[in-house]
Amino acid sequence: MLKFKRILAVICCLFLLPSCAVSNQNEDSQTEAVTCDTPNNEQIRAMWLSCYELSEMFEKGTREYFSDKVCELFEVCKIKNINTLFVQVRPFCDSLYPSEIFEWSKFAESSSGTLPNFDPLEIIVDTAADYGVSVHAWINPYRVSYDSSAEISKAIEGFAFSCEEGVFLDPSSVEAQKQVLEGVREILENYDVDGIHIDDYFYPQTDNNFDKAAYEAYLDCGGKLSKNDWRRENVNSLVSALYSLVHSAKTDAVFSISPAGDIRKNKTVHFADVELWCTVKGYADWIVPQIYYGFEHEKMPFKKIADKWLKLAEKGNVKIICGLASYKQGKADNGAGSGENEWVNDNDVISGQTKYINSIGYGGYALFSYSYVKKIK
Numbered sequence: 001m002l003k004f005k006r007i008l009a010v011i012c013c014l015f016l017l018p019s020c021a022v023s024n025q026n027e028d029s030q031t032e033a034v035t036c037d038t039p040n041n042e043q044i045r046a047m048w049l050s051c052y053e054l055s056e057m058f059e060k061g062t063r064e065y066f067s068d069k070v071c072e073l074f075e076v077c078k079i080k081n082i083n084t085l086f087v088q089v090r091p092f093c094d095s096l097y098p099s100e101i102f103e104w105s106k107f108a109e110s111s112s113g114t115l116p117n118f119d120p121l122e123i124i125v126d127t128a129a130d131y132g133v134s135v136h137a138w139i140n141p142y143r144v145s146y147d148s149s150a151e152i153s154k155a156i157e158g159f160a161f162s163c164e165e166g167v168f169l170d171p172s173s174v175e176a177q178k179q180v181l182e183g184v185r186e187i188l189e190n191y192d193v194d195g196i197h198i199d200d201y202f203y204p205q206t207d208n209n210f211d212k213a214a215y216e217a218y219l220d221c222g223g224k225l226s227k228n229d230w231r232r233e234n235v236n237s238l239v240s241a242l243y244s245l246v247h248s249a250k251t252d253a254v255f256s257i258s259p260a261g262d263i264r265k266n267k268t269v270h271f272a273d274v275e276l277w278c279t280v281k282g283y284a285d286w287i288v289p290q291i292y293y294g295f296e297h298e299k300m301p302f303k304k305i306a307d308k309w310l311k312l313a314e315k316g317n318v319k320i321i322c323g324l325a326s327y328k329q330g331k332a333d334n335g336a337g338s339g340e341n342e343w344v345n346d347n348d349v350i351s352g353q354t355k356y357i358n359s360i361g362y363g364g365y366a367l368f369s370y371s372y373v374k375k376i377k
Contacts, residue, residue: 044286044321044364046084048138049073051091051107053370054120061110063118070123074131076374083133086197086258086366089121090139090183093156093169097121097191101183125191136195136256137187141180141238142169143201161211165204171234171271172214180238181245188249195254196246200290202235202270231271239283256286258323258366261293261305263312279316287318288366292325294349298337306357319363324350326372350376 057069077085089096094105097120104115121137128135144150144160144167152160152167159173169176184196208227215227225233239257246255259266259274266272277283289309293300306322313320328343329350336342343349354365367373 042083043358044084044319044366045080045082046086046288046321046364046366047077047080047082047373048086048366048369049088050369051088051096051105054088054096055107055109058108058116058120059111061112061114061116063116063123066116066118066120067123067127070127073370074127074133076370077133078131080373080376082367082373084136084194084364084366085124085128085133086136086138086256087121087124088138088140089187090137091143092140093144095183097187099183099186101179101186121187121191125193129192134194136197136254137184137191137193138197138199139180139184139187140201141198141242142171142176142204144168163205163207163210168201168204170211170214171203171231171238172211172218177238177241181241184242184245185249188246188253193253195256195285196242197256197258197288198239198242199258200260200266200270200272202272203231206269228268228271232267232273235271236273236276236283239277243283243285254285256288256321257284258288258290261289261291261300261309261323263289263308275312278312278318278320281316284318286321286363287313288321288323290323290325290368292323292328292368294328294333294336294339294342295352296336296339296342297333298339301339302353303356306353306362307360310360310362322353322357322362322365324353324365324367326350326367326376327369329372329376 057066059065076082090102091105091107093102095102096105096108108116108120125135144152144156146166148162148164148166150162150167152162156169156176156179159170159176159179160167161170169180187193187196211231215230218225218230223230243255246253257277259272260270263274266274274287274289278287287309291302291305291309293302293305295302309322310320330347331343332340333343334340346352350367357365
């Protein structure tokens, strides 16, 4: 066992060298303000298109049917004045485009179980250009499956783990990071997308056991960070590398992150250092926090949380876009305490929220998601 531990430590030392280089580079830039190079200063009016919504477009399995549904999508964008679309192209370590790295996603299957003989992302990008809408490819870097008993494929078995929340790539693994980066490179080389977007799936839990061996190996090769800081640095390493890759591949492209709305929980539960990403150059162009709370939310009132995020983003001059919960309109908001029925009693919460963020200086908003936005009158 001791021999194995020593071998693991040596491997860790070799593999962590690139990550250490990234970390040092970021530490040197901490005194620099972020100069966010976005294509223009136009207000962002964005919408998410999830894999579940995309799956309906594949129902009949034909290019014609898919193209018609894509045209319907952009007609909604036109009516709702949407100028930016976050398209979920890799939800579970898979792909909704022809890939040499990832298998086709189950969400691309037709009702009869067939896979596309056309390129869905190419159709979306080409149609978006006709409508003047920017397309950002949205990926989930770590998530493999919600099913913790799902079989881990040979392609990722060396850098994935199962836990109560499902199956995830190991954020501490250089090989896992390499796969994520190669997948993004593939998108940027093959599609004229305007950016790469990741959301709030980082570390799935705080349990100490699933990455115990990796952390001990890190300590054995001289690591000094605490377990929590080490986890945050693992995520920072990937985020920084994604930012660099996006800008090296396409100088005017945007790298954006959509973390959960709770700033403290991001850092302590998901190990997502949003304060760093908002204030230090080299992590993100846009931050799109999911401020999915109503004005009357008892613990997380919208205005208070929106103000906190804006203040944080202003420190680094990062563009801040407000993620809004269109899906809550007309529904009880469980967990909002005394504000539980706000979205039921007020049929225009979103309108009030967009007005508020515009008044305080946000760079725009993003609505979750297409199937709910198109129902709003």
